[in-house]
Amino acid sequence: MADRITDDELTEGVARRPRRRSLRLGMLRPAAMAVIAFSAFFAVWEFASGQLISPFLLPPPSKVAQTAVPMLESGEILRHASISLWRVFVGFTLGSLVAIVLGVIMGRLRLVNELADPVIEFLRYLSPTAMIPIAVIWFGIGEASKYFLIFWGTVFFVLINTIAGVMRTPVPRQRAAQCLGASRLQIFLTVVIPSSVPFIVTGMRVAMASSFMSIIPAEMLAANSGIGYLLQASAIMVQTDRIFVALATISALGFATDRLFRFACDRLLHRYMAWSGSN
Amino acid sequence: MLTIDSVTKIFGEPATGYRALKDVSIEVPEGEFLCLLGPSGCGKTTLMNIMAGFEGINGGRVLLHGRPVTGPGRDRMMFFQDAGSALFPWQTVEENVQYGLKLQRIPAAERRRRVDFNLSMVGLDEHRRKFPAQLSGGMRQRLQIARGLAVDPDILLMDEPFGALDAMSKRRMQGFLLDIWQRTGKTIVFVTHDIAEAILLADRIAVMSVGPDSRFRDIVTIEIPRPRDPSSPGFGEVYAQIERLLGHDLDRHEG
Numbered sequence: 001m002a003d004r005i006t007d008d009e010l011t012e013g014v015a016r017r018p019r020r021r022s023l024r025l026g027m028l029r030p031a032a033m034a035v036i037a038f039s040a041f042f043a044v045w046e047f048a049s050g051q052l053i054s055p056f057l058l059p060p061p062s063k064v065a066q067t068a069v070p071m072l073e074s075g076e077i078l079r080h081a082s083i084s085l086w087r088v089f090v091g092f093t094l095g096s097l098v099a100i101v102l103g104v105i106m107g108r109l110r111l112v113n114e115l116a117d118p119v120i121e122f123l124r125y126l127s128p129t130a131m132i133p134i135a136v137i138w139f140g141i142g143e144a145s146k147y148f149l150i151f152w153g154t155v156f157f158v159l160i161n162t163i164a165g166v167m168r169t170p171v172p173r174q175r176a177a178q179c180l181g182a183s184r185l186q187i188f189l190t191v192v193i194p195s196s197v198p199f200i201v202t203g204m205r206v207a208m209a210s211s212f213m214s215i216i217p218a219e220m221l222a223a224n225s226g227i228g229y230l231l232q233a234s235a236i237m238v239q240t241d242r243i244f245v246a247l248a249t250i251s252a253l254g255f256a257t258d259r260l261f262r263f264a265c266d267r268l269l270h271r272y273m274a275w276s277g278s279n
Numbered sequence: 280m281l282t283i284d285s286v287t288k289i290f291g292e293p294a295t296g297y298r299a300l301k302d303v304s305i306e307v308p309e310g311e312f313l314c315l316l317g318p319s320g321c322g323k324t325t326l327m328n329i330m331a332g333f334e335g336i337n338g339g340r341v342l343l344h345g346r347p348v349t350g351p352g353r354d355r356m357m358f359f360q361d362a363g364s365a366l367f368p369w370q371t372v373e374e375n376v377q378y379g380l381k382l383q384r385i386p387a388a389e390r391r392r393r394v395d396f397n398l399s400m401v402g403l404d405e406h407r408r409k410f411p412a413q414l415s416g417g418m419r420q421r422l423q424i425a426r427g428l429a430v431d432p433d434i435l436l437m438d439e440p441f442g443a444l445d446a447m448s449k450r451r452m453q454g455f456l457l458d459i460w461q462r463t464g465k466t467i468v469f470v471t472h473d474i475a476e477a478i479l480l481a482d483r484i485a486v487m488s489v490g491p492d493s494r495f496r497d498i499v500t501i502e503i504p505r506p507r508d509p510s511s512p513g514f515g516e517v518y519a520q521i522e523r524l525l526g527h528d529l530d531r532h533e534g
Contacts, residue, residue, distance in 0.1 A: 170364035175333060176423075178351045180379035180430055190378075194369050271369040271410075 059241040064248065067241040076230075081249055084219065084226040085257075087143065088211045091150020096204055099155045103162025103200075104193060113163065120156065128153035128214035136222045146218050146226075153214040154207040161203025165196030197272035201265050208261055212254040227253070280344060281307040281330065281434060281466065287338035288325055299325050301492040302339070305485055307434075312460055312467045314477040317487030318525065323470045324438055326487075330468060331357045331436050343433075353379070356432035360439045362419035366411045372398070372422055373407040379430040397425040400459065417448040424459070434466045441476070453479055457505065474525075478517050479507050486524045496524050 042061045049060035059067075071077050106113045128149045135152075139145035169192045177191045219228025227249055234242035265273060288300040299322045307313050315323040328334040329341060332351040341348040343355070351357075359365040367375055373394055380390045398404045401421040411419055420440055427435065440456075441449045457480060460467055471477050477484045478501055486496045499521060503513050 170361075172359040172361060172365040173367070175331075175351070175357060176359065176365045176426075177378070179331065179353065179356050179427070179432075181353045181382045186382065191367070194367070197369075 056240060059244055063241055064244045068245045068248070071242070071245055077245070077249055080225060080227050080230045081253060084215050084228065085253065087146040087219075087226065088150055088208075088215050088257075090143075091147045091152075092154050092204075092208060092211050094147065095151040095154025095207065096158050098151075099158035099203070100162050100200060103159045104166055104188075104196065106159075107163040107166025107196070108188060108192065120159065124156040124160070126152075128210075129217045132218055132221050135218075141222050141224075145222060146215065149214055149218045150211050153210045154204075157207035157210060158200065158203040161199045161206075162196060165199025166192055168199070169195040194272055197269055201269065201273065205258065205261060208258060209254065212250065212257070216250060280309060280342075281468070282340070282342040282345075283307075283326070283330070284342070285339040286326075286329060286336050286341060288322070288329060288334065289337045293337060298491040299493060300329075300490075301494055303494055304339075305495065305498065307466060307468060309433075309466055310464050312469065312480055312482045314481035314484045315468065315470045315487060316472065316474065316477045316484050316521070316525075317493075318472060318489055321487040321489050322493035323472075323487055327357070327436050327438055327468065327470050330434075331355055333357075353383075353430050354433045356427035356430065356435055358420075358423055358427055358435060358437040358440050360442045362416070362423040362440075363411060365423055366419060366426070368411050371408050371410055372403055372414070375411070375422060376426045376429050378426065383430070393429050397429045400428070400462070401425040401455075415448075416444050417452055420444070420452060421455070424456075428459070428463070428465075432465070434468065437467065437469045439470050439472070442471070442473075449476075456480070474518055474521050475509055478503070478514060478521070479509060484521065486521060499524075 045058075046060045046062065049055045049058045049063075055063065068077070102116075106116055131149060131152050132145075135145040135148050139148055173195065174187050174191055177187050182190065215226065216228040216231065219226035220232040223229045227246055230249075231243060231246040234240075234246060283303060283305045285302045285304050286300055287298075287302060290297040290299055303326060305313075315326060317323050325334060329336055330348070332348050332355065348355075367378065370378070376394045376397055377390055380393060385393070394407075395404065398407055401424055403418060403421055403425060406414065406418065411422065414422065423440075441452045444452060453476065456467075459465075469477075469480060481501055484499045484501060486499065487493050488496045499517070501507075501517060503511075503517065507514060
């Protein structure tokens with residue numbers, strides 16, 4: 001087995017070839033699968049609506065599309081969507097920043113970690129939805145309460161992951177840096193933080209998904225704009241087709257943002273991310 | 280000269296904790312290749328961590344060039360078995376080697392010279408823009424060695440550095456390490472549980488007993504001239520001698 005391998009053959013095989021292939025053939029297959037899957041999904045839905053379920057309860061995709069066109073043209077969807085997106089963006093960014101700063105400190109200072117951990121473990125079970133009533137009382141029905149709720153939903157995911165990333169920085173890596181002459185602060189800045197990046201990004205992705213789940217109830221219960229409000233207003237008027245347009249918008253926004261986030265991370269942080277899968 | 284003078288190490292409370300090492304003494308002269316050999320649980324890694332300054336001691340003295348060792352320093356470079364976790368995966372081969380030089384604020388031109396020199400010594404100059412994840416296990420280990428040599432330590436402390444490699448890579452790395460040792464004249468302390476590896480490499484082999492209260496069972500000087508041939512009768516004799524020394528612990532521990 002072993003005698004056939006030279007170092008160069010190994011690297012070629014390990015890293016180069018699969019990457020090049022994935023650009024051409026590898027990307028095509030999932031895309032084709034997605035097209036097939038969605039076609040089948042819409043076909044079944046179109047058939048079910050009318051044949052199996054009343055089209056009023058489950059409007060067919062064709063009807064949803066018909067409803068969506070004027071809503072798109074008038075800018076109604078765009079307006080609500082951009083309001084929701086902005087709320088998610090502000091709350092998510094604030095939550096991530098606070099969580100990363102707190103997390104790297106907590107992961108490093110044992111005492112702070114030991115003191116804060118029980119409190120966090122207790123608070124994390126309060127979902128953003130559970131916090132809506134008190135958020136409205138504290139911050140009113142305006143933007144601040146929405147920012148707060150998204151912040152609340154983001155901060156624990158990112159915090160817990162950041163702490164884990166800091167604490168799991170391999171000891172040999174830190175000791176090697178120490179032998180190479182790094183001070184404690186230098187180890188923290190140049191070894192521990194870069195080593196935590198994949199964990200932090202994972203936490204942020206989960207938090208991003210959760211943000212999209214929490215913005216909807218927040219806007220349904222306490223807002224007069226945003227996709228959640230559109231959903232709620234349509235429900236009051238029993239306009240099921242408009243409800244489905246709103247639901248489709250939520251899915252599309254969530255999906256697009258996650259992909260955008262992943263793309264940005266791949267671009268900006270690929271040095272820190274590339275190895276996290278191997279090793 | 281590295282002096283270990285009746286060192287005792289206890290993990291936990293002195294009265295109730297685990298007594299890992301008891302009264303261990305050895306002197307490692309400049310330029311020596313010393314192997315610490317013993318079964319797992321004999322405290323060889325603990326002793327190495329003490330030499331590196333990562334672990335404190337409960338009795339005795341550790342001196343480097345006559346001065347007490349109080350913590351890690353650039354004069355003693357530790358090399359870990361798992362090079363993948365010891366390297367900086369977000370840095371290229373070249374950047375990994377530069378890390379220690381940048382900390383010392385060595386000017387760019389001198390830095391480049393030392394990076395070039397050390398990368399060509401370990402045969403990685405063609406791979407300088409790759410990331411550690413793109414290297415094979417043996418190449419990662421060579422990169423770790425180049426990174427450590429770049430800061431010019433007096434002593435290389437190597438904790439089973441080839442333990443995770445396949446037999447062929449291991450053989451190649453042993454030859455490669457001997458070559459580097461002969462070219463640089465560094466002092467090397469090398470931990471292993473592989474008897475043949477120790478005989479192949481070492482000037483002296485310190486054979487350790489299983490803990491608690493580990494100590495040196497014996498320190499064997501290897502007189503076989505280099506390059507050493509594992510299939511030679513002389514090699515076999517030393518092998519048998521060391522196996523006898525370990526015998527008691529082997530019976531107790533295998534299986």
